[in-house]
Amino acid sequence: MARKTERYTVVTGASSGIGYETARAFAARGKNLIVAARRRHNLEALKSEILARYPTLDVVIKASDLSVTENVYRLYTDLKGYALETWINNAGFGHYGSAAHQDLHKIGAMLRLNVEAPTLFSSLFVSDYKDVEGTQLINISSAGGYTLVPGAVAYCATKFFVSAFTEGLARELKETGARMRAKVFAPAATQTEFGKVANDAAEYDYDKAFGTYHTSRQAAEFLLELYDSDKTVGAVDRETFEFTLHDPLLSYAGSSKHNQKTAAEADGQREEKSRCSRRE
Numbered sequence: 001m002a003r004k005t006e007r008y009t010v011v012t013g014a015s016s017g018i019g020y021e022t023a024r025a026f027a028a029r030g031k032n033l034i035v036a037a038r039r040r041h042n043l044e045a046l047k048s049e050i051l052a053r054y055p056t057l058d059v060v061i062k063a064s065d066l067s068v069t070e071n072v073y074r075l076y077t078d079l080k081g082y083a084l085e086t087w088i089n090n091a092g093f094g095h096y097g098s099a100a101h102q103d104l105h106k107i108g109a110m111l112r113l114n115v116e117a118p119t120l121f122s123s124l125f126v127s128d129y130k131d132v133e134g135t136q137l138i139n140i141s142s143a144g145g146y147t148l149v150p151g152a153v154a155y156c157a158t159k160f161f162v163s164a165f166t167e168g169l170a171r172e173l174k175e176t177g178a179r180m181r182a183k184v185f186a187p188a189a190t191q192t193e194f195g196k197v198a199n200d201a202a203e204y205d206y207d208k209a210f211g212t213y214h215t216s217r218q219a220a221e222f223l224l225e226l227y228d229s230d231k232t233v234g235a236v237d238r239e240t241f242e243f244t245l246h247d248p249l250l251s252y253a254g255s256s257k258h259n260q261k262t263a264a265e266a267d268g269q270r271e272e273k274s275r276c277s278r279r280e
């Protein structure tokens, strides 16, 4: 049963890696959790681990394949009885390989999980909660969501989308006086199951493949730093592995005179023109 008076943090992709550690980190902050991914067994293990340390918390498990569009809508509808505070779109996977030879079935699922699901969840969450004080949306991009990485073109493109969508949303929320804040977390190489999935490999050695990387626990600590800050982007530099907080990084046409005008602005401009021509 939803504890109607209490607030919840949603973490998608909480069955391993960054999502698992992020859920643990939010539990340590006393947050009730709703955790989603396909592997129910892993979510059960996470729940047991959290409740052993913090028995008063509520941890709700939602086992779902979020690369299926209907499941995204179903999960959001299922959560209507809960008061949500923070939504973390973390579920995602990558693919290494030439764009000319990729498994299109895998790429299709990646587009739906990395792009469609966070876009739908973000829009639904913003629509319902944007005026609620203290609410946050955190979308997981990547260092590859700001820099193209060779051999990972389609994956990077999905993460460029996440960076652009979330930065744009963050600006819109601020400009319209909403209470919710939207933020982008962009980790670099992190030791998780990502390497195995991206390379379709049974085993993956981060020491051999990268040499330098963060642990998923370190990534969760960075994410919490972003959560606590008033900045929009928390990014790991893929060369130095330093984590820093930023205002939006992408170029923005906020004050351009070439933006589409609203009907009211267009009417105002027409009146101004006709006033000028009457004066002449």
Ligand code: NAP
Pocket (backbone or CB within 6 Å): 012, 013, 014, 015, 016, 017, 018, 019, 036, 037, 038, 039, 040, 042, 064, 065, 066, 067, 090, 091, 092, 093, 094, 113, 140, 141, 142, 143, 144, 186, 187, 188, 189, 190, 191, 192, 193, 194, 195, 197, 216
């Ligand atoms: P991970 O250990 O493979 O975790 C991925 C999570 O996403 C798992 O919980 C997985 O759960 C979930 N997931 C995958 N497919 C799903 C589906 N169809 N439906 C629902 N959930 C699904 O990898 P990770 O590194 O922690 O990845 C977390 C996020 O960080 C991803 O968005 C990734 O792109 C991003 N990231 C990772 C790195 C890195 O180097 N590791 C760097 C930059 C960004 P199930 O398999 O149980 O469904």
